[in-house]
Each structure stands twice: as structure tokens, then as C-alpha cells.
Amino acid sequence: MTACLLFDLRDKRRQQQQTEPIFILLSPLTEMTGLKWVLCKKPRLKALVHVGICRRFHAELVRLESKELPIIHHSKYVCELPANHRFPMGKFPRVLHFLLKDQVITEKQVWVPEIASKDLLSCVHTEDYLNKFISGKTSEQEQRRTGFPWSEGIVSRCRYETGGTVLAAEAALQRGLACSTAGGTHHAFPGHGSGFCLLNDLAVAAKYVNCSTKRKVLIVDLDVHQGDGTAFIFKEEPAVFTFSVHCGKNFPLRKQESDLDISLEDGLEDEEYLSTVEAHLPWLLQTFRPDLVLYDAGVDPHWEDELGRLRLTDQGLYRRDLFVMKTTVNQGIPIATVIGGGYSRDIDKLALRHSIVHRAATQVWRECGM
């Protein structure tokens, strides 16, 4: 496994050297220098944050006056769905509700994204698909594949959600850590939607950061389902590394090839799951050395999830999120989180479960003195 992974990473680097002269500095000496930077946590974080992205934030409202963890949320993350639809649309506002009610965050931490423009979306999605999707011209078969009937509301919701992930990435680059209350629609491909995912927010954010600042992005996808759309989109892109830990027998039936896939057996519990993540992430961070991590903290590996097949507990999810964020931040790398998948008829229970990542992020923010 390790040998195979090494090869993949080196292959990525070879591609980088061909397309991006900036990455040629990979001599053994530079490796050591890189390691020094990793060990020298604070200075690197300070060097990376405040770099700013070329333009203003993609936001309706930013909270530059607040020194606390940025939480990215928009009331338009939701839309109406037909009665008894399986997708738990009501969870998004409830995540924010519980974070405020439990005094994990205050209103002053809430940054509001702007809607993702068609231009921004076109860095990942085809013009043909965007035209059809935005104007309601996708066929019934295409809509069935996504799990959603088309509506103006669903288009708007997905565009705000994508804007939220882009803003979370921007805020993380400035502050070191930022969390959206939506996002993680990793099954969307350039030319079609699939599995409740219509626009690939993770891919749009990664492409935007890479295109505008030439920075390398690692996508850590711990949703129980493979991030097939994201894997496909970045298959040939050396500056974006896709890492997916998922249940092998779960959706999608036909998997794509991520840069690193860890396929898990059904029924895995906390300890085995955590040791798998712990065995790969630190080494991956040190070897690929991303400038930004996008973390899909899907809660569908939970034992009660309707669409998951693993057996994690709330505590297991908390330990997982804490580990991912602490490990990344301690290496001086900014990280933006999205909530990913989670399925239950009990919306409040589900929203509380999704809020685990924001609670863990708050702990990391305080413990790491950010």
C-alpha cells in the first residue's frame, strides 16, 4: 500500500514539474526545508494566511472585526422539496440554530457567502450543463439521477452552497480555519449531477484557489460515499490531490479513481476507522504539502445513518474531526470544512450530528491559539 501511494504522489509531482515551474524545487534539500517548515508550525501558518486571494471575498457579509472561528452560512442554503422527499433539506438552518443555542458560536462569527456566479461554476462545469441546469432544461432522466426534481429554488440553493464553500476556502486562507454549514456535493460531475449533488462545491473551491493563487489543494473526503465526481474532475490535475475514505459497498456502484482511495468494509467501528485515518493523513500532508485542505466531514459513517453502512458513534465522529483539523493546523496548513452527507428523518438529531465538526473546530481554534 505504502509503495503504491508513494508512486502516486511522485507521479503527481512529476506532472507538477511539467506544468508548473514553481514546483520544480523538490530536491532532497528542499524536502528537508519543507520538513523544517512543517516543524516550524506558527511561522508557516502566518506566512500562508493573509496572502489574500486576488480579489475581494465572495461574500455578502464578512466579519473581519471578529477574531473568532469563521462560520459560513446563508439562509438560502435551503429550498422547498416535494412532501416526503428523502433528502433532509431542513438540516442546514438547524445546524446554525444549535451552534447558536448551545453558545458554541455567536452571530458575530457568521460570514454570509454570495451566490456562485456562472463564471465561477464554469471552472468545473460545462457550459452546456450550466445552461440546462440554470434554466430548467435538464431531462427527466437527468433529474432522476440527481434525486431532485428541478426548480428555481434548487438552483439557487446549490449556487449559494457552492458560494459558501468558496468563501470558507477564502476565510481559511486568511484565518487558518473556517467552517461552512453546508457543502460536500462530491458526486457532481462536470456535465451532470448525481446522488443529491448538482454542483460540485469542493471542486469549484479547489479550482478557484488553484487558478487564482496557484496554490495546491488537498481534498480530504471522509463522507461514507466515495467522492467520485471530485476524483474524476481532478484525475489529471497535479495541483489538487483527492483523498477519499469510504465504504466500498456503498454508492456509487461504479467508483472513480481518486489519488488515494481507502475502501472500507461494512460495519467498521470507531477504533478501526480512526486508526485508518490516522495512518494516512499525517504522511499525506507531509508528502503532498498542500497550501489548503478542503475537508468533507460527512456524518453518514454514523451507525444510525440511513444511507451509511459503517458503525461510528458521535464520539468517533468528534475524534475524527478533531484529528483531521488538529493535524492539519499543527502542520501550518489552512483548512476549510463542509458538512457532507448525513441522512435521518429526525432533522434535529441529524443537525446536531452535523454540528460536531463546528464544535471540534471551535476546540481546535482555542487550543491552537488561532
Ligand SMILES: [Zn+2]
Ligand atoms: Zn455521503
